[in-house]
Amino acid sequence: MAAATTEKTTTGFFFEGETGRNTRGLLRLIILCTIAAAAIASRLFSVIRFESIIHEFDPWFNFRATKYLVQHGFYPFWNWFDDRTWHPLGRVTGGTLYPGLMVTSGVIWKLLRFLTLPVDIRDICVFMAPAFSGLTAFASYLFTSEMSDSPSAGLLAAIFMGIAPGYISRSVAGSYDNEAIAIFLLVFTFYLWIKAVKEGSIMWGALTALFYGYMVSAWGGYVFITNLLPLHAFVLICMGRFSPRLYVSYTTWYALGTLASMQIPFVGFLPIRSSDHMAALGVFGLIQLVGFAEYVRAQMPSKQFQTLLRAMVLVVFALAFGFLVLLTVSGTIAPWSGRFYSLWDTGYAKIHIPIIASVSEHQPTAWPAFFFDLNMLIWLFPAGVYMCFRSLKDEQVFVVIYAVLASYFAGVMVRLMLTLTPVVCVAAAMALSQILDTFLVASTPDEGDANKKPQANGTPAGANGSVDIKQQFANLADGLRSTKAPLVGIYSYLSKSMITGAITAYLLLFVLHCTWVTSNAYSSPSVVLASRLPDGSQHIIDDYREAYYWLRQNTAPNAKVMSWWDYGYQIGGMADRPTLVDNNTWNNTHIATVGKAMSSREEVSYPIMRQHEVDYVLVVFGALLGYSGDDINKFLWMVRIAEGIWPDEVKERDYFTSRGEYRVDDEATPTMRNSLMYKMSYYKYNDLFPAGQAQDRVRGSRLPAAGPELSTLEEAFTSENWIIRIYKVKDLDNLGRSHQEAVAFEKGNKRKKGGAGKRRGPRVLRVD
Amino acid sequence: MSASPLLDLWEASASQPFQPTIGKNTQFTVGFVLLFTALVFSGLFGLNNSLKNVAIYGLPASLAFGFGAVYMICAVGVYV
């Protein structure tokens, strides 16, 4: 479509001269606006199907932080110490988050209020990601336009970027996460960088640094830029393409960008202390040396001296590198972070940091995922990269490096598909625009005229309208005939129409696929589940919010809730209650403590819960509904993480049967059946079924006839479909008995008298 | 209940219910037409921006956009 609009060769007022250029500009603007609208619209499935709601887990924290920001103002937010998470430790939230997202929505909120548009902060947060994806489409238009001379490449890249599922997966309405704005910043920073390298201007370099600073404030993935730009510079130097342009843009970016990034408390002195950032520093040093050497070489005539100089540069560089390694080994510079190691060795996390490995988005990518997320772009991508090799200018080098690195990372971790998507869109757009520009020329090229239409440009003569440029190209082609690539012109209308038809069909299929993937895979809020009733109507399963709202309304405002860390942010955001652990996962020991409490016997767990002042315990249980993302399925991770800290007390082996199976039925191991998690999950579940018929619909197994008994906890609330179960931790027994004795006594008593025994005697603290 | 003068006033005005020019059912049409006009006019203005065109295209476009936006906002259910 984009190509077709620029293709119009109608002579007339609108398409000639100055007005013609304006018309094309206007059309381009309209197309870009339409693309942005399409990008936004395709992300609204969940809002239309469900409601304007924050999705999943992390966004709930961001939302809560944003509410804190707009409620208390910027400085209290900056200094926010949150005592409602990680009880009893608390979290220095202001210093351990990337504030870019919250500040952005806070600013938008303030701005709209200033314009007397009182929009709810929740709606701003929900629609933040779609709005920024519109901007991302625009940014990728700019970026691609720098890469390719074809006017259609940018527009194609924009629409690809707008609807590619790989990006939509992280930016549907409601997915209020750092990536929502970070991908826009990523692409835009790259655009500014390319612009800076091309122009060699301090202004563009400074702008790059500015947006880089914004990016640092928004997402931890900024390290990708921090390493990619130096790598680009390094490769250019190695290719012997050092130029003052590169020097100016790189030094400007590095100096200003590093300063900007250090303003974020969470980043602080990392840029000069951590290994992740050392590449940028090293290249900064190298570029000074090379710059100096270049300068000296220009002054020095002697050939020997130049050789000496080059040797000196190498020696200095090697020395600096050795020094760096020394500092790292001695510990002055922080070694690579665990997440970084897991990028190189996919097995690393599984062995050393189970907490990282337990997150599904940190798993290595399965091959079909590439096709699923990118569809036809994935096979256009190599073609586009090849196109970059054909005219290997500075900016094309960048795309090549970006493509290689991002492809690797995307293969290692599912979530890094996100960084790959932009470059795939750009490369695919370059390849496709090449095809379209070649095949969509309506007029048959004649032999003589062929020279006037250089392939590299591909702009149809009529569309350009400016005779000067055409003439120039013709002259150029004549003058440099030997250096030009062979010219291609398509004569047959048949092949033209066939190729055009095929491409159109592919594009339509692509749109279809994107819409389908977005609608089916990426538009579920996961807080609210949808199911179909037999009559086809939609039924909403809202157990999470039911239970969270119950907690919010009917428990003491500072009642501590213990749950597995996945639900920490949601409890904080929706139930507004203090939690023990949450998705921030900054303290592995604390998480392991919760894991131990969940995986041990009641006698072991109860003291742990008392020590942490736990009032309620929340578990997710999907057996009734067949909801597979429940805590029993996550249970092994709890065991593993607990085992990492207490290898003597918690052993993963004990939870498997002798045949190595993970079972919940009659054959489950005693350790499994006595664990708190098992008991809490299946407590009273048997009562729902006729005797001995209790069925676990997730694990597909029949449960033991006798359900588990709880003595230190009591059921406080269970949601409608049993997905969330909340237990209250009992206070110490009034008579100083152990809870087990008390429960046994009550039962015996009940059988005899049908009434509770008299309570007498002073409260005695039981010493465990 | 005691009769109050306001209630009398209400009864007296029975024949004159509030009836705006643009009803709820036409809000979307009006809003859309005005916004589209605004788009076309600002496009035309963008093609040839001269002082004369401010009066011919610019002003109507601004007005159409303003009112169109109000009606469109109303039409989607946010009653301002």
Next chain:
Amino acid sequence: MRLDRWALMGLIQLSWADSNLTERSRDILPSTFKPPQHFRNVNLVRKINLEKSYPRETINVVIENIDAAPQSEYYLPFEQGTLGRVGGLVVKDKKDPDNIGFHAEIVEIDPYGATEYYKITLPTALPSKQQQTLSLTYWTLAALSPVPFQIGQQDKQYIRYPFSAYAPSAYTTLKQKTKLKLPSTDVPDATSLPKELNADGKADPEKQGTSYTYGPYNEVPAGAVQEVSVRYEFTHPLTHGSLLERDISVSHWGNNLATEERHWLTNRAAVLKNHFSRVTYAQSAYYNPPTSALKEMRFPLTVGSVDAYFVDDIGNVSTSRFRSNLREANLELRPRYPLFGGWNYKFQVGWNGDLKNFVRRVKGTGETYVLKAPFFEGPKQIEGVEYERIVTRVILPEGAT
């Protein structure tokens, strides 16, 4: 009619709330204050209706001026603390319903006094030795308490209502009786009074189906109290709204009247002895026994209301139904979880309506409009709902004066 009564209840509550702020400095009387004994209650019949989740008392009283001069100020006493919970007070002339213009106001007494008064000003002063029949109706909020306080999830709930067998009065009462209307015949406790007190020499109370009668009693001095209480079965929620905020916004551009209500509800019913059991609850859902849990609410809205929504702090609640046709518009909603005793629920509902049903242009003026909108459209429950405080805001279009 019901709606009107509700509206009135809210209105008076609101005016009381306001008077708290504005009139405090004006009319504080010493705690030794005794209303001047200008009147005498010749005959008094009090009906206490306990069929709802709040008691409604109607006192029909024949008053006689025993002073030499015409008098117009009649005092109605309340115990300390009760007056603040009076949800509404309606004064009528029993014989002559068209006789309007009664005025009731709270007489402030310093906080250590045991009794507080409503001062009712008659429209026309009652001449000496003349009689008039008044009908005083009032509701008391949060007056019922479940006994026992903790019950099982499916147990019956019993409510205790303490009151005085002698109607509260600041004047000597010659003859009086109190009739109770209970919701059921299951009444385990009702205080018996000795025969000697009764004018007819019978033991109190006299039972007849679900109504209980205390009295008649002979002359009782002013302020006499005979404490009695009844305890009766009432397995329904005691829904108590601690606050209702209501916004009515007029949009002349959009031709729309938008209403939004924010409710803070608590169920004052007996709390669960053990914790909530989903198994029991799910099983009971099939035969739907009476329960003290609040499961659903029905909002009768103004006919022609559209776009109703039901949300709470964390988003939309999908368990609501809105039925709208030419004759009625009903919003039926179920809270996220059933509200058992002691549980709270905060939610908001809202809807739109065509402006032409609410706003009219005033005849003979250019740009003057009159707006008529309901002060209060609460949920309509069989067992009733009480609201402690209602704030209604009307938001007029920008620039309206």
